[in-house]
Amino acid sequence: MTQATAPCCDANPDPRTLRGCCIGLSVATCLLFSGATTAADSFWSTIQLHGFAAQSVIKTSDNRFFGDSPDTSFDSTEIGVNASVRLDPKVLVAGQVLARRAGDMYDGTPSLDYALTDIALIASPERILGIRLGRVKNPLGLYNETRDVPFTRPGIFLPQVIYYDKVRNIVLSSDGAAVYGSLYNDLGEFSVTLVGGWPVLDDNVQWTYLGGDFPGTLRPNGSVWTGSLWYATVTEQLRFGLSGALASLRYAPHQNDILGPGQTDIVYGIASLQYSARRFTLSAEYGLEPVRWRRYGPLLPRQKVTSEGYYLQGTYRIRSNLELMACYEEGVADSDDRDGSEFAGVTGGLVPAHAMFSKIATVGLRWDPTPNLMLRAQYQWNQGTLVLSQLENPDFPRQREYWTLLALQVAFRF
Amino acid sequence: MTHRIASNPIHWPQWVAALAIIAMVLAFTPRWAPAQEIIANSGLPKTAITRNEARLFFSMKLGIWPNGAPVQVYVLPDDHPLHREFCTRVLGLYPYQLRRVWDRQVFSGTGQSPVTISSEAELIERTAASPGAVSYAAKPPDNPGVRVLPVK
Known part of the structure; x- marks a missing residue:
């Protein structure tokens, strides 16, 4: 199930940060030396x-969302800095x-978001073809690359x-x-992108896909593939996209682990229209x-569940510079049990039915007083708690089915 | 009204005609905004540009001229009237769409943003001074360093 019940967790270091950094920088260094001789003049001007x-400040009526939101949370901070240079056209x-600081989910430790070398093999007004090497963002939906x-x-x-924030990394990059x-x-424009590589996994992934923090470790079982197909009209008035990810995770049990050496296979597909x-x-x-889920033993029987949203x-x-926003969203953990009643019955009420879905209506306001400054306010009515992080809300009986959220944000860019 | 029109049968069609002429003049006159021209550094061999090419250059998706020279794009701020007019009339895009494309590229490592210049005069100067530069102007600039690229 995509729901969690275990009570504690501990942090593991992210082994991927170093690897991605090495790939990106080694490719960059190679190209730096090859490129510097041919484009030394324009090199600096393209940096x-x-x-x-x-x-952000977040206040919820009930349930924790990005920190202690029932008491007003300031635990949502996002800081990013990027650099780019054209070694050659x-x-x-x-x-x-x-x-990124996000309640109990992320503590603000800096990480390498992407580090890549992009090489255009064909670049003409009729067609563009290229490759990117290093740590690349996965092209999922309208927003994943810059989420x-x-x-x-x-x-x-x-x-x-x-775009579940409770489990980001498996699809992030x-x-x-x-x-x-x-x-x-x-x-118009027809585009295709295909990405193959290794994802990062952290405790949030384990909590979401295994239902708790178990003593063993969850690792990628081979590579993860993501891809997208987009069509846009000539002036990009209409954009239509299909994107997806294929991932497999393998669980390496610890000694005396209650779980077996299981495997979790994930497919994620998104259809987008704008x-x-x-x-x-x-x-x-x-x-x-x-x-x-397969081969986890009796505690987590073999099963297939389809989430939908x-x-x-x-x-x-x-x-x-002034924008109103309205949104309605619905998500279910199991498309065969949309109101969660079946799962609530199976678990004897341990997991309430409302933990298996979320229905959210949102209104928001955005004001950009200057091109570098943005202020936002947002109000949400929620029914259900599927979108909540189990890491932040481990105690099911304390989760409230109906809750509201008020959030304010100030953002600066350069 | 009926009484006045009836008593001045000669005058009312003149009013209608005058109003019709004014309406036609307003309808067929381009709005107050001046015509926009795509300008490029005069060192480039290019003499015309297609709308598709222009969109690709200004959206920073294509960074290379047909002769292999790197493209350097200069623009005015998003809310500058000339930028707004240029985007909608010449490129057929709204300024927020361009911003969305630039941001998506800049913050995913797949592209760069154009250089923003605060005034049109400086825009023309920078275009004249930078090989491979492309930009826009309200009217053909009186500067030998730039040439107008008619949109085919």
Whole structure:
């Protein structure tokens, strides 16, 4: 089940940070030496530095969301700095460091968000084809690649039923390679991206996919594949995309572990649609995630459960720097048990039915007083607790089915 | 009204005609905004540009000219009237769409953003001074360092 019951956790270091860094930097260094001789003049002028910093305040009526929100939480901070340089018109090297504090889920330790070398093999007005090597962001849905950048999101939080913050890393980025291509003609733009590599896994993944923090370790079982297909009309008024991820995790039990050496197979598919007009933008996404558990032993029997979620979102620009937002989203942990009653029955009420779904209505306001400063306010009505982190809310009886959320955010960019 | 029109049968069609002419003039006159031109550094061999190419250059998706030179894009701030007019009229994109594309690229490591310049005069100067530069102006600039690229 995608729900958790165990009470404690401890942090493991992220072995992937170093690996991704090495890949990105070694590729960059090679290209730096090859590129410096040919493009020494324009090299320095192409360096760009960008970044952002955001702080949110969150107050919920009940349930913990990004910290002790029932008592007003300030535990949501996002800071990122990136640098990029064009070694050659066809070669871009870029990297970003991200520090993210998110309640009990993330403590703000800086991590390497991406570090890559992008090489365009074909670059013409009709077609573009290239590869990216290093740590690359996975192209899932409308927002995954920039999900931690407040300015690129339509609200303070992304729709949680598609972009779960309780489990991010399995889909966040990959250490590996990407191939991308685009075709441009009178019909518009057709794009494809395929990424293969290794994901990072942390306690949040273990809690979500095993239902607790067990003594063994959950590791990627081979590589993770993600990919996307996009079509956009000539002026990008309409964008339609299909994207997905395939991942497999293997559990290595500890001595005297109650779980066996099991395997969890995850498929994640998203269909995305976005319409952009002068004053308004409409976005809708639908996500499907069949997950299969095998060989974990009697405590976690062999099973297959499909999670599902969708949202509809509209933003309206009153002025170029003032925007209203409304969103409705629904997610279920098991598409065969949409109201959670079956699972509540199986667990004898230990897991309440409302932990198996979330229905959320959101209204929000965005104001950019200057191009570098953004202020946001957002209010949410929630039914169900599926989107809550079990790490933050380990005690099911204390979770309330109906709860509201008020969030304010200030964000700066350069 | 009926009485006045009836008593001045000669005058009312003149009013209608005058209003119609004013309406037509308003309808067919481009709005107050000046015409926009795509300008490029005069060192480039290019003499015209397609709308598709222009979109790719200004959205920073294509960073290379057909002759292999790197493209350097200069723009005015998002809320500058000339930028807004240029985006919607020449590129067919809203400024927020361009910003969205730039941000997605800059913050995922897949591209860069254009250099933002605060005034049109400086925009033209920088375009004249940088090989491979492309930008825009309200009217053909009187600067030998830049050339207008008609949109094919």
